[in-house]
Amino acid sequence: MATTERDYYDVLGVSRTADEREIKRAFRQLARELHPDVSDAPDAEQRFKEVVEAYEVLSKAETRELYDRFGHAGLRRGGYQPTHFDLGDLSSLFSAFFGDDIFGRAAGGGRRRRGADLAAEVEIDLADAARGVAKRISFDVAVTCDACRGSGVEPGTEPKSCATCGGLGRLQEVSQTTFGQFIRSQTCGRCGGSGTIVDHPCESCSGSGHRVEEHTLEVEIPAGIHDGQRIRISGEGHAGMLGGGAGDIYVLVRVKPDRRFTREGNDLLSTVDLTLTQAALGTTVKVPTIEGELELEFEPGTQPGEVRVLRGRGMPALQGYGRGDQRVLVNVLVPRRLTDEQRRLLVELDRSTDESAYSEDEGFFGKLKSALR
Numbered sequence: 001m002a003t004t005e006r007d008y009y010d011v012l013g014v015s016r017t018a019d020e021r022e023i024k025r026a027f028r029q030l031a032r033e034l035h036p037d038v039s040d041a042p043d044a045e046q047r048f049k050e051v052v053e054a055y056e057v058l059s060k061a062e063t064r065e066l067y068d069r070f071g072h073a074g075l076r077r078g079g080y081q082p083t084h085f086d087l088g089d090l091s092s093l094f095s096a097f098f099g100d101d102i103f104g105r106a107a108g109g110g111r112r113r114r115g116a117d118l119a120a121e122v123e124i125d126l127a128d129a130a131r132g133v134a135k136r137i138s139f140d141v142a143v144t145c146d147a148c149r150g151s152g153v154e155p156g157t158e159p160k161s162c163a164t165c166g167g168l169g170r171l172q173e174v175s176q177t178t179f180g181q182f183i184r185s186q187t188c189g190r191c192g193g194s195g196t197i198v199d200h201p202c203e204s205c206s207g208s209g210h211r212v213e214e215h216t217l218e219v220e221i222p223a224g225i226h227d228g229q230r231i232r233i234s235g236e237g238h239a240g241m242l243g244g245g246a247g248d249i250y251v252l253v254r255v256k257p258d259r260r261f262t263r264e265g266n267d268l269l270s271t272v273d274l275t276l277t278q279a280a281l282g283t284t285v286k287v288p289t290i291e292g293e294l295e296l297e298f299e300p301g302t303q304p305g306e307v308r309v310l311r312g313r314g315m316p317a318l319q320g321y322g323r324g325d326q327r328v329l330v331n332v333l334v335p336r337r338l339t340d341e342q343r344r345l346l347v348e349l350d351r352s353t354d355e356s357a358y359s360e361d362e363g364f365f366g367k368l369k370s371a372l373r
Helices: 008-012 020-034 044-058 061-077 090-098 126-131 276-281 340-352 364-372
Strands: 118-124 133-144 170-177 180-187 210-221 230-233 249-255 262-264 267-275 283-289 292-298 307-310 326-333
Touching: 008 020, 008 044, 020 044, 044 061, 118 133, 118 210, 126 133, 126 249, 210 230, 210 249, 267 276, 267 283, 276 283, 276 326, 292 307
Parallel strands: 118 249, 267 326
Antiparallel strands: 133 210, 170 180, 230 249, 262 267, 283 292, 307 326
8 A cells, every 4th residue: 555545536636426537537647747757756656656556446346435435444454455567667557457558559559549630611601501501521531441450451460569669669768867867768760659560561551551432421500600610520530540539520611702791790781772762752672681581661761871670680699599680771872864854853852842851850870879779
């Protein structure tokens, strides 16, 4: 037993209700930090032994239950003795607990490597972004070779252990200085860190362990997505090496501009054109919304620059509730070309009206503030 007899939960930095995954994660992290080959702290070796012992007790249901009920004394009475590991070989320690070592090598040899991520791009309309849509994308991806099952070794043959690094995939150089031992670790240059040498590479994949295929995938694009956002699809990227997990796909979503609307956050901005007489006399016109046309009534005397707010007619909130608004800006069209008769009528209109016909109930900026409120 460790001489300090510290609380095992405190040693690992977890609560007494921590589950198996939390305990395992805490142990792996502390083991990486405290191993004497990595840490320069004077008490690193002692703390490392405590961490190993704490994990050995708390990772097994029977010893954990005994410790929870009776503490260190209960473990001693129960005959528990900590396993003695060679702390100079972190690979052996992790292999004993997890079937792999701290560097990610599988129990049978080479380094496990996660597959590379992929990038894809999809283009949608603004209307699709408003309601959500499913789009199919095609891409080339590296998959595990069927013949060698990703090992890169020709079936019927076996790789041999690298003589340079002894199958560890890394080399250590120990030098003695006035301050003590200095240990330098580096990837083995002969085997590239795999720990094995392949004399007979797989003919189907030329020893790469992968082959390239074209895949098609349906991507669910959520309602409310913005231009330039990415969707992550886990495990659909390039295959990993020697049992490593596949990478991910990051799909860049491009929302095509819509000439009818400008998007600001979840709000949509649009314009409506009224003729001079429509604005003066009042009218009802159809205005576009993201869900179709809507009849909108304008009162007599509608002024250019007025903003009408259509509540809840904007874009839906991404992964949330509610919708933005649509703001309709009024543009009054002034005739550029008039006949003599039209000009005469306008002159007569101007003469027959006084300033009271143009008096404002509320200024333009007041109306704009009201609309924004």
